[in-house]
Amino acid sequence: MxxxxxxxxxxxxxxxxxxxxxxxxxxxxxxxxxxxxxxxxxxxxxxxxxxxxxxxxxxxxxxxxxxxxxxLGHAHPKVVEAIERQAARGTAFAAANPLEVELATLLCERVPSLDAVRFCNSGTEATMFAMRLARAFTGRPKIARMEGGYHGTHEYAEVSTRPLVAEAGPIDDPTPRPDSMATPQWVLENVVVLPYNNPDAAERIIRREASSLAAVILEPIIGSGGVIAATPEFLSRVRAVTRELGILLIFDEIISLRVAPGGAQQLYGVTPDLTTMGKIIGGGLPVAAFGGRADVMEMLDPRHEPHISQGGTYNGNPIGMAAGLATMKELxxxxxxxxxxxxxxxxxxxxxxxxxxxxxxxxxxxxxxxxxxxxxxxxxxxxxxxxxxxxxxxxxxxxxxxxxxxxxxxxxxxxxxxxxxxxxxxxxxxxxxxxxxxxxx
Ligand SMILES: Cc1ncc(COP(=O)(O)O)c(C=O)c1O
Incomplete structure (x- = not known):
């Protein structure tokens, strides 16, 4: 051998x-x-x-x-051309730019749940902002997520991504486990862990936690956790129970957006309240986004007080927007x-x-x-x-x-x-x- x-x-x-x-x-x-x-x-x-x-x-x-x-693979000629063109025109300004309007419009036209979007630089940021938005909108502190899902590396995301099974509690009522050495106790107390593809158990836990639950976040197709597609029944049950209880449903489509122009939500015919995107939308540059229902996204509108602030020196930077647009137009x-x-x-x-x-x-x-x-x-x-x-x-x-x-x-x-x-x-x-x-x- x-x-x-x-x-x-x-x-x-x-x-x-x-x-x-x-x-x-x-x-x-x-x-x-x-x-x-x-x-x-x-x-x-x-x-x-x-x-x-x-x-x-x-x-x-x-x-x-x-x-x-x-x-599109590496160094796709149209993406290279778009990057070169924009690089020669400047790569970052302390201002909004026309390209971000174009990419935002394209995404809102294609992805069913999107009335509005905001850009950021990584999937980690996208899920962090989406979860924060959900907590602000509902006034509730907790986020439910799937055991074995992946949402990046901020505190709320780093729970039960890859727990040791011996420490992960019952299969139908998983115990929140820290992914990182420094995950604070308050995070473990505010993250609820659901078993993927088990609609009865997930519904029972969501109902139990409903009064403090801001959102359920899930990948409609788990990506880096092993390419595991949700069953249609699982998605529709989670959609129905979250809608009934006023809990926001967030689809993390950072990977699954590659399965259809409107992402997995289009394939399944299940529309979440918020969606996070990344990977393909930046055409190989660090671009991510989150978006969804107009009444939820409105909480970021600086014309309203109070509003949620979303900083980011490179949010919507023209070079990432140019690469993302060139890529998405090919798709x-x-x-x-x-x-x-x-x-x-x-x-x-x-x-x-x-x-x-x-x-x-x-x-x-x-x-x-x-x-x-x-x-x-x-x-x-x-x-x-x-x-x-x-x-x-x-x-x-x-x-x-x-x-x-x-x-x-x-x-x-x-x-x-x-x-x-x-x-x-x-x-x-x-x-x-x-x-x-x-x-x-
Ligand atoms: C579903 C999902 N969410 C979030 C992330 C985090 O994205 P990033 O690595 O851009 O922070 C990833 C990255 O693989 C992902 O697959």
């Missing part, structure tokens, strides 16, 4: 050298926990289309596209359809390859995203996701890197428009070869 780590070490000397330098100036040698993996992360020098080149000049197929954000309904068709096909091919090696796996697919879980049982929520074998996942991830394919270390993948049939076949063949080299049965 081939040791994937030994091959990785042999073939990535420049990344190893960069890492040795980097650890002296950055904890772990990166500035983003999610790009770190053992034995050391890959340092990417450049990208073009669906390919990236590492610091050694080794070319790989990019099967994750900066965690689903690079839907016609047909482009989404085509990406989703190819996403479904990749999942079918993966199922066949794993079966041919007799390796039990769950291929979770949604639109143009997918995730692989080494498990015999369907992955439908956090507990079933957590039961999958993580060591096998790491070996497959490293093996794929050695065979010229970059996925997320947790084996999440996302297609981009420049990927042709040949690229997808290369990916499927790489999985086949790695499974032949490693023992996963």
């Amino acid at each position: 081939i040791d994937p780590e030994a091959v990785y070490r042999e073939t990535t000397p420049a990344s190893r050298a960069l890492h040795e330098r980097a650890v002296k100036v950055m904890p772990g040698g990166t500035t983003r926990t999610t790009t770190y993996f053992e034995p050391y992360p890959l340092y990417i020098d450049r990208g073009d289309g669906c390919r990236v080149w590492d610091a050694d000049g080794t070319e790989r197929l990019d099967m994750i596209g900066n965690y689903t954000s690079m839907i 016609t309904p047909d482009v989404y359809k085509d990406l989703n068709r190819r996403g479904a096909r990749v999942c079918e091919q993966l199922v066949e390859v794993f079966a041919s090696h007799d390796v039990p796996v769950q291929v979770n697919g949604a639109g143009s995203m997918f995730a692989l879980h080494f498990s015999e049982q369907p992955v439908v929520d956090y507990r079933t996701m957590a039961a999958a074998d993580k060591r096998k996942a790491r070996d497959l991830f490293l093996g794929l890197l050695n065979h010229g394919v970059m996925m997320a270390p947790r084996l999440m993948g996302a297609l981009s428009t420049p990927m042709g049939e040949d690229d997808i076949q290369l990916f499927v063949d790489a999985v086949d070869e790695v499974l032949g080299e490693q023992d996963h049965r």
Whole structure:
């Protein structure tokens, strides 16, 4: 059997050298926990289309596209042109700009729940502002979220994202667990944790907490937590109970906006009160947004007193708006359809390859995203996701890197428009070869 780590070490000397330098100036040698993996992360020098080149000049197929954000691939000519044009005209002003009006209009036209939006720079900020807005609008302190969902790294978001199952309490009434060493006790007291895809349990907990609950936030398709789609029943039940009890429903579509022009809310036909967006809407630049019902968003209107202040030196900065607009304009309904068709096909091919090696796996697919879980049982929520074998996942991830394919270390993948049939076949063949080299049965 081939040791994937030994091959990785042999073939990535420049990344190893960069890492040795980097650890002296950055904890772990990166500035983003999610790009770190053992034995050391890959340092990417450049990208073009669906390919990236590492610091050694080794070319790989990019099967994750900066965690689903690079839907048009890298250095798309129209995006490069938009960035260059705006860079030459100035990149940041202490003023509003015409491009932000255009991108806001486009988003409001496409995404069913959006009467109005505000821009910010990261998904973390978007969910933080959406939750704050919900607390202000309802006058209630608590936020409910799904066990195993991901909403970024602010205090309210860092609860029960990846808890140890042994410490996470009953499956149908999870205990809020801190994700971070410094999560304050008051946060744990103000975050309610719901089991995903369990409508009865979720409804019972929401009713129990109703008088202090400002919002329920959820990903209609859990992204980095394993590509887990909500059942239509789950979404419609949570929608009905939150509406009845005057609790705001927030869809975190930072990843799932890539499944349809109007996001997962359009596919499911369930409209939340607020929506958070990020990743694809910035065309590869740090742009995120939150928006929703006019009467809720009005609380940010500086013409009214009191109002919620939303600062941000780079909010709506013209260069991010230009890249985002160029990207979103390329994303016609047909482009989404085509990406989703190819996403479904990749999942079918993966199922066949794993079966041919007799390796039990769950291929979770949604639109143009997918995730692989080494498990015999369907992955439908956090507990079933957590039961999958993580060591096998790491070996497959490293093996794929050695065979010229970059996925997320947790084996999440996302297609981009420049990927042709040949690229997808290369990916499927790489999985086949790695499974032949490693023992996963
Ligand atoms: C659903 C979801 N919400 C929030 C975030 C946080 O976004 P950012 O990394 O831009 O802060 C992410 C990032 O992956 C995400 O997937």
